[in-house]
Amino acid sequence: MTVSHFLRLPLPGNDGWQALKRKNFSIPFLAWVVVLPMSLLPPVLLYFAGVHYGDDFMPGFADKEWRFITTILFLAELLTFFIMGWLIHSVMNSDKMEISYHDAYLLAAIAPIPLWLSSLALLVPVLAISVVSVLVGLCFSSLLIYQGIKSLCQRSDDDVVAMSATYTVMAASLLAWGILMATVWAF
Template structure:
């Protein structure tokens, strides 16, 4: 899949999605080539922000605290992608009756904008960081909105529409929990 195809996946049910479904990468490849490298970006950015701007974000957090926060966040991200993949697979089984096995792939692809939004931690401005994180979440929702129906193979069915919204709500809840992990140390500032 090309980068240009990925940019079309935010607004199209078929551009990029059809190529992804046809490629059908296995879970291990998706984990090692997409999930693990990209989920390290937020962890490294938390370390970066904590090292350079720690007193701005959370003056009470020590350097060891930032390392611990980054490690916990990385573990939580990896667990969340696996959990979201399982949830998508279970919902597809319930709503469409087929054993859709691309839940992990969809969870990984839709998490990319959120992982990349952590790059805004280069700028020590909490409002800017939060706005960009919300934009990343909205982009992830756009990917889920277009990805679930196409990857489940029933883009116009009402039950798939319901499943899409449910996946988006569960994803937003997961993102909120991950955000709280990072924001809790900052509340003391």
């Protein structure tokens, strides 16, 4: 899959999700090749920002235990992948949309990529750029989840059900993300 195929995944009417499904990547492959390396981006860049920018980035930013915080963040991101795959499978099957475990974990691996990439904004020591980057990443992740649900579910002809399922998955994702961020700032 090329970058142009990936960029078209959030758009309606493309066969990118079906092409990914046909590749039949195993769940361990997705975890090792997609989730693990991409999950490293936010902790590494957050550690970089915390150590190099300090209070210039945000008041109180320099006084954190960045090694501990970023390790917990990394482990929580890995755990979140497995929980989100299970959640997507449960939500879709309870809404009678029928998605396989494989496809649920494919969606759980691909959907957070824009959020992981948004952490690249931490290379610029401006808080506003990081905030905007995260919001844009969140929008693209939501679109990926919606289009992924519509493409990967066997009964995806009902837009209202697909939007409802997307809302449920995104609400759980935001809750998990909020808990992660609260954990980061608590230390």
